[in-house]
Amino acid sequence: MxxxxxxxxxxxxxxxxxxxxxxxxxxxxxxxxxxxxxxxxxxxxxxxxxxxxxxxxxxxxxxxxxxxxxxxxxxxxxxxxxxxxxxxxxxxxxxxxxxxxxxxxxxxxxxxxxxxxxxxxxGFFAPAGGDRPDDPDWLRFRVLGATNPTYFALYARRRMALHGDTPHDFALVKVKNAAAGALNPRARYRKAVTAEEVAGSAVVADPLRLLDICATSDxxxxxxxxxxxxxxxxxxxxxxxIRAVSTVTPTYPKAVLDLPDIATDSAAVVAPAPHTFRASIARAAYEEAGIGPEDLSLAEVYDLSTALELEWYEDLGLCGAGEGAKLVREGITALGGRIPVNTSGGLASFGEAVPAQAIAQVCELTWQLRGTAGGRQVPGARVGITANQGLFGHGSAVVAVR
CATH class of the missing domain: 3.40.47.10 (Thiolase/Chalcone synthase)
Structure with missing residues (x-):
């Protein structure tokens, strides 16, 4: 070779x-x-x-x-x-x-x-490691008081404005992931939920409710x-x-963490960016692995919130811009669908244990590609990708094959 x-x-x-x-x-x-x-x-x-x-x-x-x-x-x-x-x-x-x-x-x-x-x-994660005035994530906490759920809600509002997504679409992501998590003995939350239960949970940062946002975990x-x-x-x-590991940074002059451009670009309310930091992460992984999204059997993505998972569908190339909600509505990303996403149950079922979660994603790919994932097994799984994003321009995606 x-x-x-x-x-x-x-x-x-x-x-x-x-x-x-x-x-x-x-x-x-x-x-x-x-x-x-x-x-x-x-x-x-x-x-x-x-x-x-x-x-x-x-x-x-x-x-x-x-x-x-x-x-x-x-x-x-x-x-x-x-x-x-x-x-x-x-x-x-x-x-x-x-x-x-x-x-x-x-x-x-x-x-x-x-x-x-x-x-x-x-509770909320707070910035660690002292003052970092050059870090836009530190600034959003310090200057805006925007905790992570607030940040997630801005993304959700942007999807609603740009693509017509609804809170019900976001709830369907939780329903899907909870159904997978109920089959995973490693998950923290192992109970199926309904869209009505998501809609009935407490508002945290409008339009996101408690069941739209992942917990913090051990x-x-x-x-x-x-x-x-x-x-x-x-x-x-x-x-x-493992065939590829993408750890790329954003491309200048795009904002360092692919912020929603709400304050800096009035055009953001009518047109999305041509590609995002997250899409760059996926693209680098695909190029290194010599595959494309059409080759995937499954994906594990970073669902800090239900709305963010829909963004990953588009950034991974599973669908076009603005079509993420259509995938979840039609069951395409559910167990048994054409391209299951978060067969582990995702962070919706696990919560964040920060240094472990990208490793846990690869564990799930490993079990799926071995054919040992039990009730959540994707039949004939051969290729999987993980996708993750860390503060201050840390991107990551891993491609595993069998």
């Missing part, structure tokens, strides 16, 4: 593990360690044989959270592995996967353990990644493979 051909830079996913999401009242190290041990057992790899540990940081975890790679290596027992710690807000897990992949492809390690875990506070996820050569020696003849 030529170096530039799709598949030439594949790495194997030998193991996947997860600590169930919830509010458990314990430390993030415990959640990550449980997930790591499960991933190692799933891979059939001994901890002493792991050559590198990449930890996705959680800055709310104090100093141990800032050096998560070493924190998890210590918890599992020092054995000489190289360690790396990665922070990219909500994209931390995907950046950790990208780091592990680079080490494997560079020949620095044959087997790498990637771990992320969080013990999230109740949880952990881990992957054992390896070179294809090691996988073959290990007896894994047809493992799930």
């Amino acid at each position: 030529a170096p530039g051909e799709p598949g030439a830079r594949d790495i194997a996913v030998l193991g996947a593990g997860m600590h169930p999401w919830g509010k458990w009242g314990r430390g993030f190290v415990e959640y990550g360690t449980v997930a790591a041990r499960e991933a190692l057992a799933d891979a059939g790899v001994e901890w002493r044989d792991v050559q590198s540990v990449v930890g996705a940081d959680t800055v709310r975890g104090g100093y141990p959270g800032y050096v998560a790679g070493a924190t998890f290596a210590q918890a599992l027992g020092w054995q000489g592995a190289r360690v790396t710690s990665v922070y990219a807000a909500c994209a931390s897990g995907a950046q950790a996967i990208a780091t592990a992949r680079a080490q494997i492809l560079a020949g620095l390690a044959d087997v790498v353990l990637v771990v992320g875990a969080d013990a999230a506070p109740k 949880g952990g996820a881990a992957l054992v990644l390896s070179s294809m050569e090691f996988a073959r020696r290990h007896g894994a003849t047809d493992p799930v493979r």
